[in-house]
Amino acid sequence: MRIFSGIQPTGRKHLGNYIGAIRQYVEGQDRGDPAIFCIVDLHAITVSYEPAVLRERVYDTTAILLAAGLDPERCILFRQGDVHEHTELCWLLSSVTAIGELNRMHQFRDKSLAQRELVSSGLLFYPVLQAADVLAYKAQEVPVGEDQREHLELMRDVARRFNSRFAPEDGEILVVPEHRIPEVGARIMDLQEPTRKMSTTGGTPEGTVYVLDEPKAIEKKFKRAVTDSGNEIVKDPEKPGVSNLIDILAAARGTTPAAVEEEMRTARGYGDLKVAAADAVRDMLSPVRERYEELRGDEEALETALETGAEKARAIAAQTLAEVRDAMGVGPRR
Numbered sequence: 001m002r003i004f005s006g007i008q009p010t011g012r013k014h015l016g017n018y019i020g021a022i023r024q025y026v027e028g029q030d031r032g033d034p035a036i037f038c039i040v041d042l043h044a045i046t047v048s049y050e051p052a053v054l055r056e057r058v059y060d061t062t063a064i065l066l067a068a069g070l071d072p073e074r075c076i077l078f079r080q081g082d083v084h085e086h087t088e089l090c091w092l093l094s095s096v097t098a099i100g101e102l103n104r105m106h107q108f109r110d111k112s113l114a115q116r117e118l119v120s121s122g123l124l125f126y127p128v129l130q131a132a133d134v135l136a137y138k139a140q141e142v143p144v145g146e147d148q149r150e151h152l153e154l155m156r157d158v159a160r161r162f163n164s165r166f167a168p169e170d171g172e173i174l175v176v177p178e179h180r181i182p183e184v185g186a187r188i189m190d191l192q193e194p195t196r197k198m199s200t201t202g203g204t205p206e207g208t209v210y211v212l213d214e215p216k217a218i219e220k221k222f223k224r225a226v227t228d229s230g231n232e233i234v235k236d237p238e239k240p241g242v243s244n245l246i247d248i249l250a251a252a253r254g255t256t257p258a259a260v261e262e263e264m265r266t267a268r269g270y271g272d273l274k275v276a277a278a279d280a281v282r283d284m285l286s287p288v289r290e291r292y293e294e295l296r297g298d299e300e301a302l303e304t305a306l307e308t309g310a311e312k313a314r315a316i317a318a319q320t321l322a323e324v325r326d327a328m329g330v331g332p333r334r
């Protein structure tokens with residue numbers, strides 16, 4: 001079983017990233033042979049950014065992933081820009097990707113509207129590079145949050161189209177991957193605006209809980225979380241704030257929303273739910289923050305881990321690239 005996922009080097013990873021994705025990576029590293037995780041610096045340059053900051057953010061994100069429990073001995077962790085096969089495969093796959101498909105992507109629409117300066121063509125191409133990330137490793141399973149569902153559908157279509165156009169009739173070259181979206185916590189919402197997903201760029205500062213937040217900051221953000229009218233603690237589309245807190249508490253404790261509702265039947269009000277959620281999230285994130293502080297100081301060690309990961313990743317991706325080029329008639333016959 002090949003597991004692959006990617007994460008942007010925004011540095012300030014939040015509770016949504018942690019519950020929706022990072023925890024699944026850690027769980028996946030004992031099932032994947034080996035599981036592969038990529039810090040996608042080439043995706044990060046599709047919106048305005050500072051070069052020096054980007055490099056730092058890659059180390060921040062690497063340290064967060066290691067602190068959360070990824071072990072470079074048991075998985076492959078690397079920086080996308082170190083493995084050139086991703087960009088080459090992206091170009092090759094563009095020949096089986098329609099412009100219309102890319103134009104329709106919600107994330108492209110949202111992000112291009114949010115750009116104050118130039119809307120880069122890289123932003124339009126973003127999902128093709130993402131398809132290349134996964135398809136280069138013939139991954140079967142991709143752990144992601146709900147917001148990546150559409151990108152996963154696109155890469156499945158791209159893989160199928162590539163196979164039907166270029167693979168021999170009796171076999172396939174690219175593997176059509178499946179997403180792995182968690183049952184609870186696939187879409188953590190902003191604590192201040194619970195109808196919007198928690199996000200580094202689109203959320204509110206008070207409503208976004210960061211993995212590296214101090215316990216006091218976590219408690220404060222939960223205390224001020226927006227709830228809804230009434231006082232019943234149940235999941236309900238009419239109660240987005242309360243529903244989000246129930247999901248967060250369930251995900252942090254590893255139980256179900258129904259179990260949280262049951263437990264909260266004797267609560268005195270929303271305040272109890274907020275305190276319980278804050279405690280659970282604080283207990284979940286504190287050890288990660290503490291390990292992060294230790295790891296982030298040694299940039300050389302982080303760089304070595306990424307370089308070693310890139311070598312292993314390259315060996316796998318190069319194999320796929322050779323097959324893809326050969327099937328497409330690019331370069332000399334093998």
Ligand code: TYM
Binds near residue numbers: 188
């Ligand atoms: P990124 O860096 O924005 O997010 C990393 C992961 O966190 C998940 N996530 C959430 N989960 C639950 N609730 C939320 N509020 C929330 N916000 C984010 C995301 O779904 C994601 O799994 N395009 C990807 C990076 C990428 C990738 C890939 C992913 C590049 N190549 C190949 C999978 C496979 C992204 O921007 O993730």
